[in-house]
Amino acid sequence: xxxxxxxxxxxxxxxxxxxxxxxxxxxxxxxxxxxxxxxxxxxxxxxxxxxxxxxxxxxxxxxxxxxxxxxxxxxxxxxxxxxxxxxxxxxxxxxxxxxxxxxxxxxxxxxxxxxxxxxxxxxxxxx
Amino acid sequence: xxxxxxxxxxxxxxxxxxxxxxxxxxxxxxxxxxxxxxxxxxxxxxxxxxxxxxxxxxxxxxxxxxxxxxxxxxxxxxxxxxxxxxxxxxxxxxxxxxxxxxxxxxxxxxxxxxxxxxxxxxxxxxxxxxxxxxxxxxxxxxxxxxxxxxxxxxxxxxxxxxxxxxxxxxxxxxxxxxxxxxxxxxxxxxxxxxxxxxxxxxxxxxxxxxxxxxxxxxxxxxxxxxxxxxxxxxxxxxxxxxxxxxxxxxxxxxxxxxxxxxxxxxxxxxxxxxxxxxxxxxxxxxxxxxxxxxxxxxxxxxxxxxxxxxxxxxxxxxxxxxxxxxxxxxxxxxxxxxxxxxxxxxxxxxxxxxxxxxxxxxxxxxxxxxxxxxxxxxxxxxxxxxxxxxxxxxxxxxxxxxxxxxxxxxxxxxxxxxxxxxxxxxxxxxxxxxxxxxxxxxxxxxxxxxxxxxxxxxxxxxxxxxxxxxxxxxxxxxxxxxxxxxxxxxxxxxxxxxxxxxxxxxxxxxxxxxxxxxxxxxxxxxxxxxxxxxxxxxxxxxxxxxxxxxxxxxxxxxxxxxxxxxxxxxxxxxxxxx
Numbered sequence: 285x286x287x288x289x290x291x292x293x294x295x296x297x298x299x300x301x302x303x304x305x306x307x308x309x310x311x312x313x314x315x316x317x318x319x320x321x322x323x324x325x326x327x328x329x330x331x332x333x334x335x336x337x338x339x340x341x342x343x344x345x346x347x348x349x350x351x352x353x354x355x356x357x358x359x360x361x362x363x364x365x366x367x368x369x370x371x372x373x374x375x376x377x378x379x380x381x382x383x384x385x386x387x388x389x390x391x392x393x394x395x396x397x398x399x400x401x402x403x404x405x406x407x408x409x410x411x
Numbered sequence: 412x413x414x415x416x417x418x419x420x421x422x423x424x425x426x427x428x429x430x431x432x433x434x435x436x437x438x439x440x441x442x443x444x445x446x447x448x449x450x451x452x453x454x455x456x457x458x459x460x461x462x463x464x465x466x467x468x469x470x471x472x473x474x475x476x477x478x479x480x481x482x483x484x485x486x487x488x489x490x491x492x493x494x495x496x497x498x499x500x501x502x503x504x505x506x507x508x509x510x511x512x513x514x515x516x517x518x519x520x521x522x523x524x525x526x527x528x529x530x531x532x533x534x535x536x537x538x539x540x541x542x543x544x545x546x547x548x549x550x551x552x553x554x555x556x557x558x559x560x561x562x563x564x565x566x567x568x569x570x571x572x573x574x575x576x577x578x579x580x581x582x583x584x585x586x587x588x589x590x591x592x593x594x595x596x597x598x599x600x601x602x603x604x605x606x607x608x609x610x611x612x613x614x615x616x617x618x619x620x621x622x623x624x625x626x627x628x629x630x631x632x633x634x635x636x637x638x639x640x641x642x643x644x645x646x647x648x649x650x651x652x653x654x655x656x657x658x659x660x661x662x663x664x665x666x667x668x669x670x671x672x673x674x675x676x677x678x679x680x681x682x683x684x685x686x687x688x689x690x691x692x693x694x695x696x697x698x699x700x701x702x703x704x705x706x707x708x709x710x711x712x713x714x715x716x717x718x719x720x721x722x723x724x725x726x727x728x729x730x731x732x733x734x735x736x737x738x739x740x741x742x743x744x745x746x747x748x749x750x751x752x753x754x755x756x757x758x759x760x761x762x763x764x765x766x767x768x769x770x771x772x773x774x775x776x777x778x779x780x781x782x783x784x785x786x787x788x789x790x791x792x793x794x795x796x797x798x799x800x801x802x803x804x805x806x807x808x809x810x811x812x813x814x815x816x817x818x819x820x821x822x823x824x825x826x827x828x829x830x831x832x833x834x835x836x837x838x839x840x841x842x843x844x845x846x847x848x849x850x851x852x853x854x855x856x857x858x859x860x861x862x863x864x865x866x867x868x869x870x871x872x873x874x875x876x877x878x879x880x881x882x883x884x885x886x887x888x889x890x891x892x893x894x895x896x897x898x899x900x901x902x903x904x905x906x907x908x909x910x911x912x913x914x915x916x917x918x919x920x921x922x923x924x925x926x927x928x929x930x931x932x933x934x935x936x937x938x939x940x941x942x943x944x945x946x947x948x949x950x951x952x953x954x955x956x957x958x959x960x961x962x963x964x965x966x967x968x969x970x971x972x973x974x975x976x977x978x979x980x981x982x983x984x985x986x987x988x989x
Contacts, residue, residue: 296771296775299775302778302779305785306781306782306785309785368767388770389770389771389773389774390770390774390776
């Protein structure tokens with residue numbers, strides 16, 4: 285299995301970096317950005333990620349807005365929403381907008397990896 | 412006085428509406444309402460009854476007097492006509508026969524016989540010469556030669572030419588009256604007199620003919636106040652009449668007099684060209700039995716109306732006051748419920764905010780500690796590596812505990828959103844106990860769970876169910892105080908409902924308390940510790956979810972709350988808040 289490319293979009297830089305490092309240690313290829321605009325910019329410059337971990341609440345653009353744009357331009361990229369807010373409705377809304385799944389902070393790393401792999405499998409099958 | 416009353420009334424109303432001292436105000440309001448109603452009902456009733464009675468009485472009195480006046484004037488005319496006829500007869504005789512012709516006894520006797528035949532009331536007939544000596548007499552008595560020159564009536568007839576006497580006894584010793592005329596002797600200034608005596612019975616009979624059943628008495632009285640005919644009330648002829656009054660000629664009088672305890676309406680008038688006054692007496696209607704009976708009936712109607720009005724007023728005032736009280740209580744209840752709900756919603760929002768704010772730094776700690784673990788794992792052995800690894804694991808354990816707390820808080824916040832979903836009741840009850848286990852632990856209260864296997868999922872609102880069970884279990888903890896057991900069990904009641912029983916080993920409740928346990932504002936807790944709304948709201952929530960709550964309790968043994976919930980509530984979310 286080739287390295288799964290993961291893009292983390294989260295304004296909590298410390299969280300994003302620590303998570304990225306841990307996933308890298310587990311064989312994932314990681315890139316992190318701290319806002320929605322940088323996230324969208326990252327999609328237009330380098331190689332496309334397989335999976336995006338997208339925070340729901342960010343100061344410049346909300347996770348929903350980023351999600352909608354990503355799905356418009358790159359429908360094959362799977363997005364997993366991260367939220368510190370417990371409202372199930374937020375997760376359901378994001379899934380209705382095309383997110384693969386949602387996961388609540390603090391994340392369980394094994395659970396997250398499992399979901400990333402499932403998302404990657406789905407993307408691979410649709411390619 | 413009235414303005415004071417109204418200002419007091421306004422004060423009470425305004426206090427009432429402002430909600431100041433409501434218990435006392437209901438009493439005042441009720442009293443004021445009674446007062447106002449009494450005035451509204453009784454003043455017009457009293458005025459209507461009193462005025463109509465007075466007016467009716469006045470009208471009747473006037474009418475009665477007018478009627479009696481008309482009757483007495485009728486009698487005056489009739490009797491007057493009779494007397495006039497007698498006068499005409501005497502005048503006729505004196506004109507048709509000369510003094511010399513009448514001095515012949517045979518002529519006189521024949522004439523008297525004719526007159527007697529025509530007028531049986533004539534007693535006798537006499538011709539009196541200028542000296543006052545009766546020259547000729549025709550009749551049953553022997554009165555020839557009697558000297559009348561000293562008699563009062565003889566003088567009067569000489570002066571007036573025509574004279575009618577009172578009824579008197581005279582030489583005959585029998586009551587009679589006299590009609591006499593004086594005539595001048597031809598050729599000199601001397602007068603002779605023709606005199607006719609009439610039995611008083613003639614007058615009596617004539618008076619009787621004008622009497623009617625509508626009157627009690629009719630009689631004649633002379634200007635000396637002596638009865639000239641018999642009176643039913645005052646006695647025999649020539650006895651004094653106690654009602655005698657001086658009167659004006661031609662005027663008809665009607666007034667009320669009392670005689671021997673009976674009020675009579677009396678009317679009298681002078682009979683023209685006679686010494687008599689005709690008097691009529693009628694028992695006054697105003698003072699008679701009919702009037703008393705009418706007044707009694709009127710009073711009975713008044714009191715009947717009063718009693719009826721009292722009943723209506725009492726009912727009306729009670730209904731109005733009770734409706735006001737109910738409306739007020741409902742308003743209070745709605746207000747307090749709204750405050751209660753707001754409080755819960757605020758707590759929910761606060762909990763969600765706190766959880767969210769904590770989750771983000773917690774996620775950083777979690778990942779940083781996780782990274783440390785990873786790095787330690789991939790690093791060579793070094794001093795204190797084992798201790799460091801354990802410390803990081805402790806951090807991760809603490810993060811895990813915090814995570815459980817924040818997720819629970821978020822779960823609590825979520826129940827503010829009204830959404831119907833399929834819920835596992837046993838999971839939900841465990842979740843609720845999670846909130847209470849610390850408190851239970853401090854109070855040494857144990858929980859025992861006994862859930863039937865294969866319990867179906869319930870389609871209901873998670874938040875509302877949490878609130879229902881939270882309230883009931885909280886109450887059970889409060890009831891036990893320290894050291895006790897709360898048993899939670901859930902089983903299938905029938906195909907459509909499941910029962911959740913919450914049993915405590917608290918002191919239990921009397922049946923009187925059980926009856927009122929779901930009443931708003933009813934509480935057995937100390938003042939200030941309970942609003943008395945928890946179970947009321949809980950019951951309302953259970954009903955809204957299509958279920959109900961029942962209570963069984965025994966003093967000294969404990970209490971069982973049974974919450975029955977429908978498995979598939981067909982109601983939609985949109986209808987929930989109706």
